[in-house]
Amino acid sequence: MFGSVILDVAIGIIFIFILISIICSAIREGIEGLLKTRAAYLEHGIRELLHDKEGVKLASAFYTNPNIYGLFASDYKPLVQGNKLTMLKMGRSLPSYIPSRNFALAIMDIAARGPVTDEVSSDPASPIISLENMRANVANLGNPHVQRILLTAIDTAQGDLNLVQQNLEKWYESGMDRVSGWYKRSTQGIIFFIGLFAAILLNINTITIASYLSQNQTARELLVFNAEKMIEEEKEAKKLDPAAGNLDPSYKSYEVARNKLDNLSLPIGWKAGYGMATTAEDNLKGERYNATWYWNYVFGPPLGWLITAVAVMLGAPFWFDLLNKVMVIRSTVKPHEKSKEEASEDRQPPVALQAPLTTQVTLRPPAPPNEVQPPIAISSSPAVPGAAAEPRDESTDIDGCDVEIKDTTPDDELPEAKGGVA
Amino acid sequence: MPYSLIWLPSVLERAGLKVAVTPGWEDRGHGDVGRIFGVICHHTATQARGNYPSMNTIIHGRADLPGPLSQLGLGRDGTFYVIAAGRSYHAGKGIWQGLVNGNSNFIGIEAENTGGSNDFPWPEVQMLAYQRGVAAILKHIGQPAIFCAGHREYALPKGRKPDPSFDMIEFRQKVQAIMDNGAPAVLIPAVETATAPGQTKPRPTLRRGGTMNTAEAVSFVQKQLKIDVDGDFGAKTEEAMRTFQISIGLVPDGIVGPKTWAALDKI
Numbered sequence: 001m002f003g004s005v006i007l008d009v010a011i012g013i014i015f016i017f018i019l020i021s022i023i024c025s026a027i028r029e030g031i032e033g034l035l036k037t038r039a040a041y042l043e044h045g046i047r048e049l050l051h052d053k054e055g056v057k058l059a060s061a062f063y064t065n066p067n068i069y070g071l072f073a074s075d076y077k078p079l080v081q082g083n084k085l086t087m088l089k090m091g092r093s094l095p096s097y098i099p100s101r102n103f104a105l106a107i108m109d110i111a112a113r114g115p116v117t118d119e120v121s122s123d124p125a126s127p128i129i130s131l132e133n134m135r136a137n138v139a140n141l142g143n144p145h146v147q148r149i150l151l152t153a154i155d156t157a158q159g160d161l162n163l164v165q166q167n168l169e170k171w172y173e174s175g176m177d178r179v180s181g182w183y184k185r186s187t188q189g190i191i192f193f194i195g196l197f198a199a200i201l202l203n204i205n206t207i208t209i210a211s212y213l214s215q216n217q218t219a220r221e222l223l224v225f226n227a228e229k230m231i232e233e234e235k236e237a238k239k240l241d242p243a244a245g246n247l248d249p250s251y252k253s254y255e256v257a258r259n260k261l262d263n264l265s266l267p268i269g270w271k272a273g274y275g276m277a278t279t280a281e282d283n284l285k286g287e288r289y290n291a292t293w294y295w296n297y298v299f300g301p302p303l304g305w306l307i308t309a310v311a312v313m314l315g316a317p318f319w320f321d322l323l324n325k326v327m328v329i330r331s332t333v334k335p336h337e338k339s340k341e342e343a344s345e346d347r348q349p350p351v352a353l354q355a356p357l358t359t360q361v362t363l364r365p366p367a368p369p370n371e372v373q374p375p376i377a378i379s380s381s382p383a384v385p386g387a388a389a390e391p392r393d394e395s396t397d398i399d400g401c402d403v404e405i406k407d408t409t410p411d412d413e414l415p416e417a418k419g420g421v422a
Numbered sequence: 423m424p425y426s427l428i429w430l431p432s433v434l435e436r437a438g439l440k441v442a443v444t445p446g447w448e449d450r451g452h453g454d455v456g457r458i459f460g461v462i463c464h465h466t467a468t469q470a471r472g473n474y475p476s477m478n479t480i481i482h483g484r485a486d487l488p489g490p491l492s493q494l495g496l497g498r499d500g501t502f503y504v505i506a507a508g509r510s511y512h513a514g515k516g517i518w519q520g521l522v523n524g525n526s527n528f529i530g531i532e533a534e535n536t537g538g539s540n541d542f543p544w545p546e547v548q549m550l551a552y553q554r555g556v557a558a559i560l561k562h563i564g565q566p567a568i569f570c571a572g573h574r575e576y577a578l579p580k581g582r583k584p585d586p587s588f589d590m591i592e593f594r595q596k597v598q599a600i601m602d603n604g605a606p607a608v609l610i611p612a613v614e615t616a617t618a619p620g621q622t623k624p625r626p627t628l629r630r631g632g633t634m635n636t637a638e639a640v641s642f643v644q645k646q647l648k649i650d651v652d653g654d655f656g657a658k659t660e661e662a663m664r665t666f667q668i669s670i671g672l673v674p675d676g677i678v679g680p681k682t683w684a685a686l687d688k689i
Contacts, residue, residue: 411657
């Protein structure tokens, strides 16, 4: 309002970017709802994590494990995709999210009881999920990489089953970071195109808006006022619910943002026709632009749209952060008070996913000498109950014992016997 | 290349049991077995009579299911037939002692029995051989008797299998007793215990392919059985001898031991 014109123009532009970003994000969410790209990315991530690129062995067993199976409709079929992930990959009915606990339990269950769910793996006598059984039956996973991960998880857990689960959860979460990364990139790409499309369709030209704002004090003040109001509202919301994200939910909805944008009476839309100089003010001082028709009609508009699209791609949270910072510069409030990292949802520092395992190990008090850690190694005595030498394979289900004997062997065709005589 | 259960015949023979190997048993199997933890006991439920009429099917399987269907067969006279040294399809779905990979972790023994009331109780000589054989195998692999399961105990869902038709608890106790205390092998004497009347010395025990067979003694036996006399104790003579032994209530093992000699003399 009173500060420099440049700052106010910047604030106004940022505010507009936020609104457009929200609209474009809403459109992107709609597309995601149809395509379920995130599910496809998650499936791809799971396949990479489990070292099963074809999705036919462990990944398939994982998705059909009851711990996971309940999270999605219909049956698991690996998405035919080779190793290619496209921006608009269809996720079909697969789950978009898999809680890390379900993941860890599924892996432990498969390791102890085998990949198939049938009478055997659901029998009360089937192997108990214990460190010894998981270690002994680790070949059930049928995948050297994951077996090694599980063995590491078991060994670093020092005999604590819960720690094994936590180790697996952390491993999963570290893999999911990659999935989030892929997804974020895909989202940015899609939002760029949505932004470009919207910018052209609605003729949102950043350069035009900037020049309009720099010349129109009322419009500038209106925008700055709105921006301040948004930040205030956001703060209020934060007070009520500290856990809430950075943007007030009321701003996140498509309609609200759309209405706000409409009410600002900005030089957007096609009413004024094609070209850069679309406002009265521009026409008054028009010589600056009008002198060059190729700027007004050839390079200017596409460049303005492109800037809008790129800005939208950066996302509302980014612009909101920036708005906060610019406001700090502008106001008299001490900078560090306001610019304290009010990080947005997306920019939360990642939870320490790779918490050093050694810390955990050392945190556990050393066991007193008489309370020996349960031996993890499979004891040399083969009488360990539940110690399977190898996983069930498909052919173990074949039972020829009920074969009806038709081709009987007469006694004179029996082979010669030895032994039994002193 | 022979599979890993090549120790089966020698272990059984050392336990004083009659063992017959089927041609090609060393290489027979659906791949090799895994680590062996125990034994699963079956019966064949074949209705045909004879010492081991199921042998061909156990070896070759049937059209839709290739053999071998077990590693060992057990004839009615207590002879172990070694079918395969590799993996065989005998177990199917099930659990025993937490072990679920039946075909890979267990040796299957298919004992000849109809599984019905017409073949119960089992012949004593066969049941004794069953217990001794299982005990010898478990001892060899260093496992206690509990790792001997009946197929009906192993199979899931419960009730899928009826075999074997004897009490597994008692069977395991007997096996454990044999493993703990050992049991003197019940062997057929190599020669008659006493010189029979009209003979100069005790006659040796004759059997198919036996080392003590003499043309003269075998010819005498063949004459008594009223079959072609050629002085050679072959498969036909053995078959006729089994028939004869059944007719007089002896163990139909085709071996001419002291009891059979005595019976032959009376013809």
